[in-house]
Amino acid sequence: MKKLPLLIVVVALAAGATMLFAAEDHRPYREMKIPECTECHRESNVIPNHGAAWNTEHRLTAVKAGANCAMCHEQSFCTDCHFGGGIDANLHVSTDRGPNYKPKNHRSSFIEVHPISAFDNPNSCARCHPASFCSDCHKRFRPEELMFQSHRKGWSDLTTTPGGPKHSTFPPDSCQTCHPGSVLPAHQWSGAHAREAKRNLPTCQACHADGDICLKCHSARTGLRVNPHPDNWGSIKGKLNRAAGQRTCVKCH
Amino acid sequence: MNIRSGILLVALLVLCIGFPPAEAASLSGRSSTQALWFSDEFGEDHFDLSQYLRFNARKLDSKDTLSATGYGRAWGDAAQGGGVEGRLYYLYIDKKDLAKRTDVRVGRQFFFVSAGSAIVDGARVDTRPFGPVAITAVGGRNVLFNTTGEATKRGDFAAAVQASLTNIPQGSADLSYFISYDENDLAKEIVGLAAAKRFSKYGELYTQLRYDLLSEVWNEIQAGARTAILPKFIFTAEYFRSIPVFEATSIFSVFAVDRFQEVLFRAQYDVDPKLSLNGEYRNERYGGGDKANAGEVGLRYRPRDGISLYGAGIWRTGTGGNLAGFEISGDTVFRKNYILSAGVQHDSFRRELGTGYDSATRFWVGGEARLKKNISVQARIEDTISTDFNKDFRGRLALNVDF
Numbered sequence: 001m002k003k004l005p006l007l008i009v010v011v012a013l014a015a016g017a018t019m020l021f022a023a024e025d026h027r028p029y030r031e032m033k034i035p036e037c038t039e040c041h042r043e044s045n046v047i048p049n050h051g052a053a054w055n056t057e058h059r060l061t062a063v064k065a066g067a068n069c070a071m072c073h074e075q076s077f078c079t080d081c082h083f084g085g086g087i088d089a090n091l092h093v094s095t096d097r098g099p100n101y102k103p104k105n106h107r108s109s110f111i112e113v114h115p116i117s118a119f120d121n122p123n124s125c126a127r128c129h130p131a132s133f134c135s136d137c138h139k140r141f142r143p144e145e146l147m148f149q150s151h152r153k154g155w156s157d158l159t160t161t162p163g164g165p166k167h168s169t170f171p172p173d174s175c176q177t178c179h180p181g182s183v184l185p186a187h188q189w190s191g192a193h194a195r196e197a198k199r200n201l202p203t204c205q206a207c208h209a210d211g212d213i214c215l216k217c218h219s220a221r222t223g224l225r226v227n228p229h230p231d232n233w234g235s236i237k238g239k240l241n242r243a244a245g246q247r248t249c250v251k252c253h
Numbered sequence: 254m255n256i257r258s259g260i261l262l263v264a265l266l267v268l269c270i271g272f273p274p275a276e277a278a279s280l281s282g283r284s285s286t287q288a289l290w291f292s293d294e295f296g297e298d299h300f301d302l303s304q305y306l307r308f309n310a311r312k313l314d315s316k317d318t319l320s321a322t323g324y325g326r327a328w329g330d331a332a333q334g335g336g337v338e339g340r341l342y343y344l345y346i347d348k349k350d351l352a353k354r355t356d357v358r359v360g361r362q363f364f365f366v367s368a369g370s371a372i373v374d375g376a377r378v379d380t381r382p383f384g385p386v387a388i389t390a391v392g393g394r395n396v397l398f399n400t401t402g403e404a405t406k407r408g409d410f411a412a413a414v415q416a417s418l419t420n421i422p423q424g425s426a427d428l429s430y431f432i433s434y435d436e437n438d439l440a441k442e443i444v445g446l447a448a449a450k451r452f453s454k455y456g457e458l459y460t461q462l463r464y465d466l467l468s469e470v471w472n473e474i475q476a477g478a479r480t481a482i483l484p485k486f487i488f489t490a491e492y493f494r495s496i497p498v499f500e501a502t503s504i505f506s507v508f509a510v511d512r513f514q515e516v517l518f519r520a521q522y523d524v525d526p527k528l529s530l531n532g533e534y535r536n537e538r539y540g541g542g543d544k545a546n547a548g549e550v551g552l553r554y555r556p557r558d559g560i561s562l563y564g565a566g567i568w569r570t571g572t573g574g575n576l577a578g579f580e581i582s583g584d585t586v587f588r589k590n591y592i593l594s595a596g597v598q599h600d601s602f603r604r605e606l607g608t609g610y611d612s613a614t615r616f617w618v619g620g621e622a623r624l625k626k627n628i629s630v631q632a633r634i635e636d637t638i639s640t641d642f643n644k645d646f647r648g649r650l651a652l653n654v655d656f
Contacts, residue, residue: 063427076342083342099287237507
């Protein structure tokens, strides 16, 4: 009886398979214009899939078996955007540093706008860029100049008096003048880093590829020994350990 | 092209020797010679010279079941030096009907299934063993590109298998499994499901799910519905959720992460064959109560054949900063063989920790001239003006020869 649900599913799938659905050969139409495709598709009750949002909508169409993309597009059409390239250079498309295409969301000065875009789907950047791509640029900046709350000196923007100068305008050797005998929180690590890291950990990985800076506090052997693991750690730690050949776990344990 | 790519090319050529030659093989493709100049973010000037080549050889056997396909480029920076770099995107041989209802592809190739995608040096088998079931199995050396070349190490592999039902009326269903190794250690293991079903004129439902077996989390969940029941009007509602999954060999795989969620509504309305409108609204949530609202509204106008104008505005408010911008672009074809294209993008933005609004504007203009039936020249220049750059001038000149 335990196999009954499985049997029902198999029978249902078989019943659904009674009508043979053959995708139409689209090769004769490859030179047609998109509006002409749309006109025909709508008459056949097929919702057009080459509309204004094609960039974000095409993935499901492409992965299905029998996808007919290749009838009109070379594989270079995929790789030019997914892995760089540009043999069919599009007049609308900019290039990045080197002969690679930029996707649509890399608009105006993306160097300046990308900290905002990085809040979007954290997987989206990694589809095209290895972490080293980000660190090539970021490592040239001083950490406190980056737009991360956790990397900024917490005291530097505070004014000494209401309307007075900011702390950052004073040289370090003048601290004791106003704070005699104090333990000053210079370069104090901000508590915001945990929130930032959980929200977009690939950004951390961009500069700290080996995680050494993280392990100063999160190691089980040294530092503050802060546990970084997710809630389901108990059930997955064995899998990760076996998968990575213990390469990962021995870094902390 | 590195040594491995060269070995691959030779191996493919040797494979070809084993097949009976066709009477009249055909070769087609494109050669594109390009010059690109730009200044990088640190003000250094670059002048890249690139040679792209794409080809497709068919009718290599008497029954036209064998073909060879390739695409790659070589380039060098004439201003900065550093020698010639190469990148081979794909180079494979297709053999149709190698066995009953079975096709085989051997060589470097890009594959994508619902559980993941990769470029591999390996083999792919597509077979329809029984009834409506189609099976794809693909795998090989995982080809990883970095900024200038390949970063694959010894023991890097990627593979996938996908089973599909091909006869669902107006629909599809694919179940797949993706696995990758990092220097012989298991790095990723993901199961994917993609399905879609159309209900005649009423619309369609679709979903894609990815479950990471090592971290036991849903890497991605996407589910949506589209309808075109109203004439000329397409409406989409979609839910998307993702969690970044790191390779098990990375220290970051042991860290807790928040999930990203997005609820999206999208519409497109074709007023008439000349004018169409599109709009999109997204509510994004990053975890810990952080969120943003974003959207885009666009208009495309085609007054007559060969002329197209597009205008769009975007906006975003919430965690991370605020952004508002627009773009306008247009294309015109004249005397059939000439295309002129131009556009402008402008963004006004305030980043989360910034105190005021900055702006950035990009202008570009491009053109294409078809000199002969198989020869065309393209040129494109752009300039970006922003808070940090008074100018960011870059351009591309391409000579394309189709054969």
